[in-house]
Amino acid sequence: MRKIPLFAIDRSVKQIEDAVLTEWGELLRRGRFIGGKAVETFEEEFANYIGISDCVCVGNGTDALILTLRALGIKPGDEVIVPDFTFIATATAVVLAGGIPVLSDVESSSLNLSPSVLEAHISDKTVGVIVVHLYGNPANMKEINRVAKKYGLFVIEDAAQAHGAALDNIKVGNFSDAATWSFYPTKNLGASGDGGAVTSNDSELISKVRSLANHGRKTHFFHEVIGCNSRLDALEAAFLRKHLKLLDKENSMRRSIAEKYEKVLKNYEKVNLLEKLPSSTHAFHLFTFKIDPLFRDRFKNYMASKGIEVGIYYPLPLHKQRALKEFSQKVYAPNSSEAARSVVSLPVFPYMTIDELDYIVNALEHFFSNEV
Numbered sequence: 001m002r003k004i005p006l007f008a009i010d011r012s013v014k015q016i017e018d019a020v021l022t023e024w025g026e027l028l029r030r031g032r033f034i035g036g037k038a039v040e041t042f043e044e045e046f047a048n049y050i051g052i053s054d055c056v057c058v059g060n061g062t063d064a065l066i067l068t069l070r071a072l073g074i075k076p077g078d079e080v081i082v083p084d085f086t087f088i089a090t091a092t093a094v095v096l097a098g099g100i101p102v103l104s105d106v107e108s109s110s111l112n113l114s115p116s117v118l119e120a121h122i123s124d125k126t127v128g129v130i131v132v133h134l135y136g137n138p139a140n141m142k143e144i145n146r147v148a149k150k151y152g153l154f155v156i157e158d159a160a161q162a163h164g165a166a167l168d169n170i171k172v173g174n175f176s177d178a179a180t181w182s183f184y185p186t187k188n189l190g191a192s193g194d195g196g197a198v199t200s201n202d203s204e205l206i207s208k209v210r211s212l213a214n215h216g217r218k219t220h221f222f223h224e225v226i227g228c229n230s231r232l233d234a235l236e237a238a239f240l241r242k243h244l245k246l247l248d249k250e251n252s253m254r255r256s257i258a259e260k261y262e263k264v265l266k267n268y269e270k271v272n273l274l275e276k277l278p279s280s281t282h283a284f285h286l287f288t289f290k291i292d293p294l295f296r297d298r299f300k301n302y303m304a305s306k307g308i309e310v311g312i313y314y315p316l317p318l319h320k321q322r323a324l325k326e327f328s329q330k331v332y333a334p335n336s337s338e339a340a341r342s343v344v345s346l347p348v349f350p351y352m353t354i355d356e357l358d359y360i361v362n363a364l365e366h367f368f369s370n371e372v
């Protein structure tokens, strides 16, 4: 039977394999493995790509969040509002940085943080908000920034799923005090291992993150603050430099696959497509839609019977995660709970063949016309 995976990283890697191996050969011969020219050049190129002045690479997207919160001066007891429907790191980073995550409901239409609900959660302890562009779909930054400005809050964009997404042709990462990125291999801009970055127009903030990520150093043997070790390897930077060159092309491949799915799925009453802002460019890290929860298991099983892998991002809202019990007592997030019961993601990887896409589309049409 034909097998179509949810992610197919190998197809992107194939495009850059020779060029990466040449670069890696040089780095191995030079014996420069952490930091150095390759990392500096990637930082410059990624900042240019986003259209922002400064970038620092760190060990992963979770550290990017923790170190940004620390650089912004978070103190014990400070509250940071985060969406209740996201990958858990958005919230745990706040705890690891010493703060309290306030889990806030998302819009049922987009599954991104709801600006009005956000405003209702602001207390005299609130210092900031972390916005996630979930699945690569830009959140309503205009409204969120209006609320944040009114109450003097910092804004962080958790852009781990949104490399290349934009609002009014301005890339996400430009709508906050700082944006954090993950280069986990399945991400749109994936590395060949863990990696992350923080971008901002505030060069002082970026220097603070750089120092915190490197043992609180100012110079090699002089440490100003308690830091940690969260740096990017030169080999990863070399890989990322090659992958960055493909990012726009790969994102447009993702968008044309998504367009085809949307055209088909919009015809079925058991399906709810997620809404995008009119002026937005979605990066489709995942193609996710909502299905009537009564049919989700049946849909998953049907797709599996056809050899098509689908995913559930995420099966639990954050307030139901045991790890976050302490922060979940008073959470009311019906849209997030409903999303956890109804979301399902289809393969949307670059270099999917027309044949594979047609096969998935046929399976969708068959399921929604005959099985529900």
Ligand SMILES: Cc1ncc(COP(=O)(O)O)c(C=O)c1O
Pocket: 060, 061, 062, 063, 086, 087, 089, 090, 132, 158, 160, 161, 181, 182, 183, 184, 194, 195, 196
């Ligand atoms: C929204 C979001 N935030 C943060 C992270 C954490 O990134 P990392 O896995 O690189 O630590 C991820 C990655 O999975 C993510 O999807």
